Amino acid sequence: MNTPVESAKKATLILKDAAQLLTCAGSNPSHLEVLADGWVVITGDRIAGVGQGAKALEVFRHTSGLDFSNPEEVSLTGKVLAPGFVDCHTHLVFGGSRVDEYVAKLPRGDAESLKKRGIPTGLAASMAMTRAETEEALVESAGHRLKNLMSSGVTTAEIKSGYGFTAEHELKQLRVIQKLKALQPVDLHATFLGAHGWPPDMTKEAYMDILMSEMIPEVGRSGLATACDVWCDDGYYTAAESGKILSKALDFGMKPKIHTDAYSLIGGSELAIEMGMLSADHLNYTTYDIMEKMAAAGIPGVLLPGTDFNVQHPVLTQPGLMLKAGMTLALATNLNPGNYVESMAWILVLACRRHGMTPEEAIRAATIGGALALGLQEDRGSIEVGKRADLQVWSTDRYENIIYRQGANLVEMVIKNGQPIVSR
Ligand SMILES: [Zn+2]
Structure with missing residues (x-):
């Protein structure tokens, strides 16, 4: 033999x-x-x-x-x-277009006219347009965005749900991500973001009840999301509420991550440390002592210079300080209807020109940094x-x-x- x-x-x-x-x-x-x-x-x-x-x-x-x-x-x-670039923060599955809103909010645009013209704006607008679209239509539009990201060098991307605000419509978005995995080569990592906000016809408390008792268990059991995200900021969810939501998600096998310190400092980044989250994203208002604690706890910070640019944020994130504090940083497009960025190179330009990163720091943050923020650093990013x-x-x-x-x-x-x- x-x-x-x-x-x-x-x-x-x-x-x-x-x-x-x-x-x-x-x-x-x-x-x-x-x-x-x-x-x-x-x-x-x-x-x-x-x-x-x-x-x-x-x-x-x-x-x-x-x-x-x-x-x-x-x-x-x-x-x-x-x-390849690792784009660790996107919301690229959404319905409709908010180009009229974007144009009206340009420096010489007429933002007041939006109401008169009956054009809905913001999260509520994207919610309505995403709910109205079929799964097939969402696969088609998101597929085009993903292709553009891929052409800009992206080989791994994270995609969040968060425009459905019901179990049915959030699961629809997550199924779109699942379908995209089979249709194209970029590796996709799905995050459930039911706590992106809440629907305009409901109080936050009423929505949170449904989120905790129905949506998180259903999404968890579906196995369609590996992580759960929440927006913790003034006017969104408090740190205590975010902690409850993310703990529940953890019970159902979804790893916690957070949008926070974008418009206020209410404890989101500290919650990220306490819960050992995958990453904490935005971080415009994060103070130096918290940066040091994040560094010590090994929580990567995800910076989104496209958003700071497109919303003309008055407080730019400070990667120089964060690096001095010892933090690990990632750069991401945050591709979403209010920040339609399909190019990682453009994010690198903004990171260097407006936020003071060096080209070397920016390139690393967009590759190995993104991998770290998704927990994939042993497998890719370098x-x-x-x-x-x-x-x-x-x-x-x-x-x-x-x-x-x-x-x-x-x-x-x-x-x-x-x-x-x-x-x-
Ligand atoms: Zn986001």
Whole structure:
């Protein structure tokens, strides 16, 4: 009898000659490791080798023990190779359009006229338009947004529900995310955000009763969301209410995360520390002593410069202070009807120009930072051996151009699980 011999793993794809390979490895959030003349060897969906220089690649071919009989080889001369972006905060499943509201609220727009013209605004408007759409229509519109994100280098995204405000309509949004998982290659992580607010025809207390007794149990049992989110701010949910909601969600297997300190400081970020949340997001009003506590507790902060820009927020988040306090940071698009941002590069521009991040910090926050905020840092977010081969190629030889050259999409190739998914 023959003894089965395990055959050597096949090298399936080699990306080589990159002008710069950004590993995003290491624990210093301000230091970006850059390999000149960089290469990556991929086996299936994993990174099997990383290095620099043609000589080192030749050595790797002969010493790695991999089967190099038939890999595809792509030369990236004059280009930058980076990890795929991890967009850890989006609300990209929604119905209708709020473009009239956006235009009316521009500096020379006529916001007063919205009422006269009978145009509903804000969360209530998105609730009505999302409830009115079929699951198929939502899959279609969200699929287009996701495709645009993917073309901007995103290989993993988080999507929240939160425009339904009934079990039926929240589950509809979560099923849309489930369907999108099967229809396209970007990895999706679904979050239940029933506590985004409450419907206009109900008091907060009445809605919270339904949320606690019906919605969280039903969503939990459906298995359609791995995390639960709440908006904890003045005019939304208090820290005590948020704690109750998220504890209930935890009982049903959903990990807690939070929108907080965006417009007030009422204890949301401290709750994030107390509950050991996946992340705390927004953080405009977070004080330095809380930043230090978040750092000590290892709670990542998710910054959303697109929102600060689009709502003309008077208090910008301060990533410089947060990094000084020792926090881990992520950058995300927060793609939603009031902040229609489908480009991670634009988020990097804003993070650097308006919030004072360095290009190195911003690139790390959009890759390994996003992975940390989703609890996926062991699996992706950097170019390291053993990690998922989620990568992107920029048509430039210097990474700073992703921030300098604004409005153009420099992403010319995106690779997900070792397979090209975007090629321009
Ligand atoms: Zn949000």
